[in-house]
Structure formats: C-alpha cells, structure tokens
Amino acid sequence: MTADLGPAGYLAARHFSLAPGDPVKLAGVSSATRQGTVFLARVIEKGGQSLVLRTAQGAPLAIAGGEGRAAQAKRQGSAR
Amino acid sequence: MSFAGSSRLNRAAGKFIVAGAAAFLLLIAGCGGNGGVIVNRPSGSGNFTTASFKGQYAFSMSGKELCNGVSSFFTRAGSITADGLGNITGGVEDVNVCSGVYEITFSGGSYQVRADGRGSLSLTNSTGTTSYSITLASPAQGFIIQTDASATTSGSLRLQDPAAFSLTKIAGSYVFDVSGISATLNPLSVIGRFTADGAGGVQNGLYDSNEAGTLSGQQAFPAGASYQLDATYGSSGRGLATLAGRNFVFYIVDASRIVLLGTDFPSALVGEASAQQNLSYSVSSLSGNYVFQLGGASATGAIVSAGRFTSDGAGNLSAIVLDENSSGTVTALPGASSTISGGYTVDANALGGGTLTWTDSAAGTFTYIFYLASPTRAVFQETDSNITSDGLIFAQNAASVTASSMAGNHAFGWTGVTTDEVDATGQFSLSSTASANASGLMDFNAFSGGVQYFDVAFSGGFTLGANPAARNTLSLATNSAGFPPSTFKFSAYLVDSNTVLLVGTDSTRVLLGTTLRQP
Known part of the structure; x- marks a missing residue:
C-alpha cells in the first residue's frame, strides 16, 4: 500500500524526519484519486513523535500552513 | 527538483511516500543560493520607464508567510498611488495573516521600472517595509510578486479609475x-x-x-x-x-x-x-472555441490544469485538450489511445450558471461548474471529488496564430509549489523563428529555501503545435550565475496571440502562469 503524507516541506519544516526503514504508524483513510487509490494519512507517528498532516476533511495542512493560523499565533516581527 | 548545485541543502522537495511497512523516502535535492537586490539591474528590450507606472493601482495577492517559523497562507489587497517619478505617495492595504486581518496605510515607498517593464517596488507602513518585483504588461496592468525572505505572494496590479x-x-x-x-x-x-x-x-x-x-x-x-x-x-x-x-x-x-x-x-x-453582461443566458451563450485555466489543491497537494474545448452552442463539447499537474503527476489528454467527449448545461434561470463535464476514455470523468460573465468569459470551478480548484474560461481566437504573430515582448507571472510556494515574474522576447526563440529575465522567490533571485536570465523556445488552438509548449532554461540551473516546461494554451495560459509540466514542481503581450 502507498500512503501519501502530503508535501514533504510540511514535515521538514516541523522537524519530522523520515528515512528508509523507519517504522511509522499512520492514521487516515484510503481514497480514490486520479492517480489511483491511495492512503491519505491524517496523522503520522514515529518514535513517540506525532504530526497531524491533514484536516478532518482530508486536505493537506500544508495548503494552509497549518497550526499558525488556527492557533492565531503571534507573528514574527517581519513587516506585513 | 532542479534547484541543485547550491552550497547548502535545505528542505526536502517533492513528497514523502510511505510504502508498506517500511518508510521509503523520496528526497529530491534542495533549494539554495544567494539572494539580495542587484544594484545595477539589467533589462531586456522594451519601451517602459519609471513614468510608465503612474496613478492609482489596485493589487491583490496570495501566498505564504513565515508565522512562528512555519509557512502559513495569507492574502493581501490594496491600493497604492505612484507619482511616475519613483515614489509611492500613499495608499492602504488589507492583509489576512496568521494573527488576524489588518488594515494598514502606506506612509511611502519607492519603485523603479526598467525598459522591459520589470521593476522593483517597496512599500512602507507602520510595520516596516515590504519588497516586490513587478512586470508591467502595459501602464494599466501588470504582475506582482513579493520578494521578502519571510513572505512570498503573487498577484496582479491594475490601474484604477x-x-x-x-x-x-x-x-x-x-x-x-x-x-x-x-x-x-x-x-x-x-x-x-x-x-x-x-x-x-x-x-x-x-x-x-x-x-x-x-x-x-x-x-x-x-x-x-x-x-x-x-x-x-x-x-x-x-x-x-x-x-x-x-x-x-x-x-x-x-x-x-x-x-x-x-x-x-x-x-x-x-x-x-x-x-456580467446583461443577457438572458442559455445553452447557446457558450458557443465557439474556449481556453481555460484552473489552480488549487487536491487531497495530495497542489493541482493545476489548463486546456481548451469547442462548444457547439447546443450542449456538446468537442476538441477537448487538457493538461493537469497534480503534485507533479502530469496528465495530458487525450492520451495516445484515448478519446474525450463532453457536454454542458446552462441554468434555466438564465443568470449564467452552468455545468460542464467531459470524459476521457482512459482517465475518467472531469466535472466543473461555471458562471458566464459574457459569452466570451466565465469563472470556473472544478467539482471532482477531493479537488478544490478554480479559474477562468476565455473565448479563444488562435486558429491563425503563427510564430510571426507571436513575436514580440511578453510579460509573465508564475505561481506554484516545489517544496513550498514559489513565485516568479519577468519578461521575455519572442523572435519570429519557430523554436529557440525566447530569451528574457525574471525575478524568483524560492520561499521554501528562503532565497530570492533577481534578474535571472533564461532562454528557450515557445513552440506552436500543429494546431496552435490546441497544445503548444514553452520551455525556458535558466543560465544565470547564482541561480541553480533549471528548465521550466509548460504546456501553453493561447487565448490569442496576446495572452497565453501556462500550466507547468515538470514532475518536480506545480506551476501555473500567464503571459501578456507588451506594447
């Protein structure tokens, strides 16, 4: 089975590293896409580290950027 | 992806795929390089000057910003006043960022426009100064991208009345x-x-x-x-x-x-x-040749598409051609052994809404809705499962386009995704030869690598297909010191010889773009 974790940059930016052979746990759903049926992972766990990858509706959080907007986090000091 | 050869390896590109019990990492190079504004900016050919950018301009953009160190979607729209002398004399914008929505006035700014219509723009407000690259298609409109390290956006500028x-x-x-x-x-x-x-x-x-x-x-x-x-x-x-x-x-x-x-x-x-043109819309309102372009997201990441079709004004579609790039998986339809047929409806309420569907014998069914602004233009939305994508339909006038009629200077803007959002704007000149006919310069914000590139030189070819009303191609290879050597490949669909809709066909990036002829 192939599991899709979404854009890699999202994981990398959250310091969630993967290497060949790593044991992982995935929670998600299988879904039909134009590229065939894939397992859309919503949460990935590895070595006690957990990361939410998708919204409850299955959209990659990478699209929105994820937790920052949801949590109404404080901004960095950069200009708008 | 093709951003190789840099001195540092940043974020992984592409996608992580886990196959079976063992994790398999698909890692495709990284981004890097040196940013910064080059003081003596080069220019391609053209007749623009700083005075070309004068008046009040409305802008709208969307992109990504760093929010507590992570990439976050945001939007901005506003109005600025340019004095034609390189000064922004005022304006206001609204931004929807990760901490909320803010209305911000501009206290000043500056800009420069070079002969090829490309320029730099800085806008100052109470939070600081933001930087942009612009490319004018005319004094009335242009492309704009943000070129700050902490944010990238892309969008358009239009002269206000x-x-x-x-x-x-x-x-x-x-x-x-x-x-x-x-x-x-x-x-x-x-x-x-x-x-x-x-x-x-x-x-x-x-x-x-x-x-x-x-x-x-x-x-x-x-x-x-x-x-x-x-x-x-x-x-x-x-x-x-x-x-x-x-x-x-x-x-x-x-x-x-x-x-x-x-x-x-x-x-x-x-x-x-x-x-919206004041008409009683019916199925006959959509008649003739059309091109379209869509961008958005699927369950696996970014998705873009562009193509064309012919409508008979009676609910039937033919001559359907389509390119879709879904997270780097490129589908060109019809395939070598497939056929496409389709149809459409227009709402009985005569207000211009409608549905559109086509089925490729190999790739399956694609469904959309639209609202006609006129018989020559519509807003467009894909409605297939797991896909949120929207864009525009334009009437097409491309049957008689030739390499000679395409020759000239063209402004462009691209937006898309590699590891994260990338945005570019620039200008190229097309000669009247059939291939190896393009050269130009662009500015490029590789936000995922935190690097902005300016005045990236490129060359390549805009190649008309056997039927220019169908799929054409644009291939541009960078040849600029400091910018990782890259070739950007697109399928190109002509609205006419002045406007071209682009969809990226590289497997390492998902790009959507538009080119507009300059005077």
Whole structure:
C-alpha cells in the first residue's frame, strides 16, 4: 500500500524526519484519486513523535500552513 | 527538483511516500543560493520607464508567510498611488495573516521600472517595509510578486479609475471568484454572481462553494448581502461587502472590476468580481472555441490544469485538450489511445450558471461548474471529488496564430509549489523563428529555501503545435550565475496571440502562469 503524507516541506519544516526503514504508524483513510487509490494519512507517528498532516476533511495542512493560523499565533516581527 | 548545485541543502522537495511497512523516502535535492537586490539591474528590450507606472493601482495577492517559523497562507489587497517619478505617495492595504486581518496605510515607498517593464517596488507602513518585483504588461496592468525572505505572494496590479469610486458606479450584474482557505484550514473556492443596485443593495445572488471537495451546490445568498464604500479610504476605492454569506473588503479597479479580500479570519480568501453582461443566458451563450485555466489543491497537494474545448452552442463539447499537474503527476489528454467527449448545461434561470463535464476514455470523468460573465468569459470551478480548484474560461481566437504573430515582448507571472510556494515574474522576447526563440529575465522567490533571485536570465523556445488552438509548449532554461540551473516546461494554451495560459509540466514542481503581450 502507498500512503501519501502530503508535501514533504510540511514535515521538514516541523522537524519530522523520515528515512528508509523507519517504522511509522499512520492514521487516515484510503481514497480514490486520479492517480489511483491511495492512503491519505491524517496523522503520522514515529518514535513517540506525532504530526497531524491533514484536516478532518482530508486536505493537506500544508495548503494552509497549518497550526499558525488556527492557533492565531503571534507573528514574527517581519513587516506585513 | 532542479534547484541543485547550491552550497547548502535545505528542505526536502517533492513528497514523502510511505510504502508498506517500511518508510521509503523520496528526497529530491534542495533549494539554495544567494539572494539580495542587484544594484545595477539589467533589462531586456522594451519601451517602459519609471513614468510608465503612474496613478492609482489596485493589487491583490496570495501566498505564504513565515508565522512562528512555519509557512502559513495569507492574502493581501490594496491600493497604492505612484507619482511616475519613483515614489509611492500613499495608499492602504488589507492583509489576512496568521494573527488576524489588518488594515494598514502606506506612509511611502519607492519603485523603479526598467525598459522591459520589470521593476522593483517597496512599500512602507507602520510595520516596516515590504519588497516586490513587478512586470508591467502595459501602464494599466501588470504582475506582482513579493520578494521578502519571510513572505512570498503573487498577484496582479491594475490601474484604477477614481471616477468609479462611488456606489452608483457599482451597479449591474457581476460574477465573482474567490479562493483560499476556510476557517477549518481546508482549501476553499467560492464562485457565483450577483446584481448590485448602485445603492449598496445586492439582488439575485447565487454561489457555489467547494471546500476540500465538498460541494455546496448552487445556493442563494443569505440575507444581509450588501456593499458600501469606506468613509475613510474611499479615495482608494476601498469598501466593505457581504457576499455569499461572507465578509469582504474590496477595492474598485473600475466599474467593471472589483478586487475582493475575505475578512472572516481565520478563513482567508482573495479574488475578483467582474461585470456580467446583461443577457438572458442559455445553452447557446457558450458557443465557439474556449481556453481555460484552473489552480488549487487536491487531497495530495497542489493541482493545476489548463486546456481548451469547442462548444457547439447546443450542449456538446468537442476538441477537448487538457493538461493537469497534480503534485507533479502530469496528465495530458487525450492520451495516445484515448478519446474525450463532453457536454454542458446552462441554468434555466438564465443568470449564467452552468455545468460542464467531459470524459476521457482512459482517465475518467472531469466535472466543473461555471458562471458566464459574457459569452466570451466565465469563472470556473472544478467539482471532482477531493479537488478544490478554480479559474477562468476565455473565448479563444488562435486558429491563425503563427510564430510571426507571436513575436514580440511578453510579460509573465508564475505561481506554484516545489517544496513550498514559489513565485516568479519577468519578461521575455519572442523572435519570429519557430523554436529557440525566447530569451528574457525574471525575478524568483524560492520561499521554501528562503532565497530570492533577481534578474535571472533564461532562454528557450515557445513552440506552436500543429494546431496552435490546441497544445503548444514553452520551455525556458535558466543560465544565470547564482541561480541553480533549471528548465521550466509548460504546456501553453493561447487565448490569442496576446495572452497565453501556462500550466507547468515538470514532475518536480506545480506551476501555473500567464503571459501578456507588451506594447
């Protein structure tokens, strides 16, 4: 089975590293896409580290950027 | 991806795929390089000067910013006044960022436009200064990207008509298309139409929303739809509106075009409303040759598409050609051994809404909805499962286009995704030869690598297909010191010899673009 974790940059930016052979746990759903049926992972766990990858509706959080907007986090000091 | 050869390896590109019990890492190089503005900026050919950018301009953009160190979607729209001498003398913008929605006035800024229409722009407000690259297609419109290390955005600039900054000028029917993210961080597209009464009232509002592939179906606007000019910033064409049950600030470009920015934080939407021709729309309203372009997100990442079709005015589609790039998987239809047939409907209410469907014998069925602004233009939304994507349909006039008629200078803008958002704008010159005919310069914000590149030289070819009304190709290879050698490949669909819709066909990036002929 192939599991899709979404854009890699999202994981990398959250310091969630993967290497060949790593044991992982995935929670998600299988879904039909134009590229065939894939397992859309919503949460990935590895070595006690957990990361939410998708919204409850299955959209990659990478699209929105994820937790920052949801949590109404404080901004960095950069200009708008 | 092709950003190789840099001195440092940054974020992984492409996608992580886990196969079976063992994790398999698909890692495709990284981004890197040196940013910074080059003082003596080179230029391609053209007749623009700093004086070409003069007047009030409305802009709208969307992109990504660093929010507590992580990439976060955001939108901005506003109005600036350029004095033609390189100074921004005022303006206002609204931004929907990760901490909320803010209205911010500009205290100043500066800009420069070079002969090829490319330029640099800085805008100063109470939070600091932001930097942009622009490319003018004409003194009336252009492309804009943000080129700060902490943010990248892309969008458009349009010269405003201050005579239209009144309620009475915003009268008649409009179609609209806004996209972005919902309050629950799903990709969201809303398209529709409404009639403005010239006094702040809205009638006959209809919309269709698509949130992460969940469709609303056609809905009437909830009660409360209205619009009003801003008492403080009315001279910038700014106002407030409630449309389709959502709140927006707007900036009037002219009586036929309004920029919209959603203010229902944490949802963030941006788009436009444009005048709808006053017709009783029927199936015969969509007749002739058309091109289209869509961009958005699927369940696996970014998705873009472009193509063309012929409509017989009786509900039947033919000569359908399509390129789709879904997270780097490129599908070109019809395939070598497939055929496509399709059809469409127009709503019985005669307000311009409709459905469109085609089926490829190998790739399956593609479904869409649209709202016609006129028989030559429509807002467009894909409605397939797990896909949220929207864009435009244009009537096509390309049958007689030749390499000679394409020759000239063209401004362009690209936006898309590698590891994260990338945006580019620039200009190229096309000679009248059939291939190896393109050369130009562009600015490029590789946000995922935190690197901005300026004046990247490239060359390549815009190659017309056997039928220029169908698929053509654009291939541009960079050849600039400091920019990782890259070749950007697109399928190109002609609106006409002046306007080309681009969809990237590289497996390592998902790009969507437009080129506009310069005078």
